[in-house]
Structures are given as structure tokens and as C-alpha cells.
Amino acid sequence: MSCKVCNGKKTLYKCPTCLIPYCSLDCWKTHKRVKCKPVVHKNKFDEENVKKENGYQYLTDSTVPMEKLKLLGNSEGLSEVLKNPHVRNMILAIDRSENPAKAMEDAMLEPIFVEFADECLKIVQPPNEP
Template sequence: MKDCCVCLANDSRYKCPICKQNYCSAACCKAHKTVGCEPSRVENVEDVEPQKIVKYDFPTEDTVPLEKLQLLRYSDDVKECLNNPHVRDIIRGILHHSDPTSAIASAMTEPIFVELADACLKVVEPPDDEKPC
């Protein structure tokens, strides 16, 4: 196991999603957040997951390439929308709904969810004036 970045205990089981430093408890996590952290620029070889080859079983003309979907994690607009607990609740509701299609239709009546959808679309399908020639 790795040492906790706060108390230096040798049983850190958790990793900060932002800077990837290890910590051992909720108390150490809170202490770490008060200091503030930034995404690490250099990743350790052991922290990098091997690229999994993922392919769509039934791609269509509307299927978004996986490379574009992966760009969503770097969008500040998407991250800002996901900071809203109401948006996260809506997403959880969609994931656990027996009819996700109707749940998404219902979610699209919420302006905050439409804002998230627009932010995602801006990443995977930029407007015509932002598309490369």
C-alpha cells in the first residue's frame, strides 16, 4: 500500500480524483481538500490504465466515436454542470429508470439538464463555425 499524503499512514486505500495522491480516511480526504490540489501533469506508469479496446456492437450513423466521448472528461462546461447536485440526481434517476428514453425526455424539460446536454454536444459535435475546415 502507499502512504497517505496527509498523515503518512501506510494504509491509504483511496486516491484523490484530481491530483491522484493517496489518502487513508474521510478525515484525511477533507484535510487534503482544504489544501487544494491540481491535476498531476506527470502520471506514474502504474497509474495509467492500459487502453481497453472498446467497440460498439451496433454502431449507427449517429454513434459518437469513443475518442470524442473521452473528451467530455476535459470539458470545463461539463464539469461545471456536474457540480450541481440536482443534475447528478437527474442522471441517477435516468440510470435507474425502467424506461431511460422517457426519463431523458422528462429530464430535457429541466433547464439545468438541457445546459448539461448542450455542453456535451458542444464537445462531441462542435457548431459549424467551430468545426475545422
């Protein structure tokens, strides 16, 4: 995605007010001078429709397509790993954590959790895909 201010470089940032992508501090300052306007949802129903259409409210370069995520439910290998209550408890702990990144980092030290992560990655990003 290119910068919406200078139409140049790849964007690294988004304005917290209006979500326009920009590439640098100079572009942000230029953008702020033209008085950006906050993104306003027409109503809650419209926001829910956005979520229903693609399953996500916000998409990033690393967002896994919903179709691939749905494949996780059909994986025999993943089902086998999830039979282990220790793995399920680790997943719940990560989900409930105030610092999920740290909780995930800690979980990745456990071989059984690494096995779980590997099974997920085999499905959402097979080795022959970039």
C-alpha cells in the same frame, strides 16, 4: 449501407437472427427462404475483444466516436454543470429508469439539464460539424 439481399436500396432493418441488413419486407422474405444462420461468437473472449477495439459492440449511424466521448472528461464547462447535485441525480435517474427515453424527455424540461445536454453536444458535435 446497402441491402445485402437485393444489393440496392439503403437498409432500414437488420435480421434479428443473423444481423444481415435488408431494405424491405420482400427482401426479408427472400432472405428467410435461404435459411439464415444465427451469428455465433466463438467465445466470450472474442466478443470482449470486439468491444475493446472500438469501445462498442454495435455501431450505428448516430454512434459517437469514443475519442469524442473521452473529450467530455476534459471539459471545464461540463465539470461546472456536474457540480450541481440535482443534475447528477437526474442522470442517475435516467440511467436507472425502466423507460430511459421518457426519463430523458422529462429531464429535458429542466433548464439545468438542458444546460448539461448543451455542454455535451458542444463537445461531441460542435456547431461547425454536420
